[in-house]
Amino acid sequence: MKKNIFTLVFALISSLIYSQASLNDYEMAIIPSRFQFQKEDNQYRINSTIKAFLKQKGFEAYVSTDVLPEGFLDYNCNKIFVNVIEESTMFTVKLRIEFKDCKQAVLFTTDIGESREKEYAKAYNQSLLATLKSFDKAKYKFSGKTYYDEEAQEKLKSRDREDISTEVIKVTKSEKEVTYEKVAKIAKPETSETFLKVMDQITKKEFVLYKTTKSAIYLCNQNGKDGVVFAKDAIWFFEYLENGKLISEKIDIKF
Incomplete structure (x- = not known):
């Protein structure tokens, strides 16, 4: 609620x-x-x-x-x-x-x-x-507004449209294990330089984060939900669209 x-x-x-x-x-x-x-x-x-x-x-x-x-x-x-x-x-x-x-x-x-x-x-x-x-x-004076999260969302959509690479996540509820299956054609082989894995310290969910040009902005697919992971005031959030609505979840991750 x-x-x-x-x-x-x-x-x-x-x-x-x-x-x-x-x-x-x-x-x-x-x-x-x-x-x-x-x-x-x-x-x-x-x-x-x-x-x-x-x-x-x-x-x-x-x-x-x-x-x-x-x-x-x-x-x-x-x-x-x-x-x-x-x-x-x-x-x-x-x-x-x-x-x-x-x-x-x-x-x-x-x-x-x-x-x-x-x-x-x-x-x-x-x-x-x-x-x-x-x-x-x-009376123009730049407010300092940033668009990093929106840019990341757009890049994520762009990546999906170009069908470069997609990760499908399957969750086995009984064992609480997450496995990753590659289902799309990959234009270039992925390496550890392009992504990293982290775990939510509270829910124990594992996130695969794809690096962007911004150090505190990552593209992410979690349980089939495409979104972005980013930090605000040292607090990390996972945001994604669900049924046309923006969902924001606080997550406890460490690098």
């Missing part, structure tokens, strides 16, 4: 946090090399100007044609997506900027910047600079 109540409260809190997502939850930004109104990449230097502006504000910003860091595109929900919308008239260039999350929810929109300059290059740059000035209204 207590476990069900904890799960419900955890789900409600997670839902509330997600619903209150803001620009402050992100420190990475991706800018397309060409917006819909542009005829060529970085026309009028709009895209590179936005990149430079966001970097000044503290973002790790990239244009889509840049050489991106390894793994940058493996998971998209830890970054914002920038879009510039043109609302020009016959004699006036008007631009505004939208900042969206991976679900296309608008987190912030700048005021419209406009210019009546006759030369297009100058007009677009003046309009862009004018709309960027209103970015201060967002």
Whole structure:
């Protein structure tokens, strides 16, 4: 009963946090090399100007044609997506900027910047600079939010979709022993460098943890449940989805 109540409260809190997502939850930004109104990449230097502006504000910003860091595109929900919308008239260039999350929810929109300059290059740059000035209204300050557990979940799903390797766990209740059976094709032989085995000191359940690029984040399949094992304030948790709900279990493991 207590476990069900904890799960419900955890789900409600997670839902509330997600619903209150803001620009402050992100420190990475991706800018397309060409917006819909542009005829060529970085026309009028709009895209590179936005990149430079966001970097000044503290973002790790990239244009889509840049050489991106390894793994940058493996998971998209830890970054914002920038879009510039043109609302020009016959004699006036008007631009505004939208900042969206991976679900296309608008987190912030700048005021419209406009210019009546006759030369297009100058007009677009003046309009862009004018709309960027209103970015201060967002009062951006990175909250420090991390997405490590979500990234690990996405990598786990990706691994399953690619059918690289899967572990099926069979539990013999009478002997309380866990055996592992390989049932999928393995692209590369696994070694002790890629996984480790630990035991819950209370339940005596054995966990096979697959290493990720984060030292405190592991992919895990426990009794057929795909999830992640991670540490929060020196306490370890096993989280997985069950019937569409996020289940979080505290576990007592030592390395």
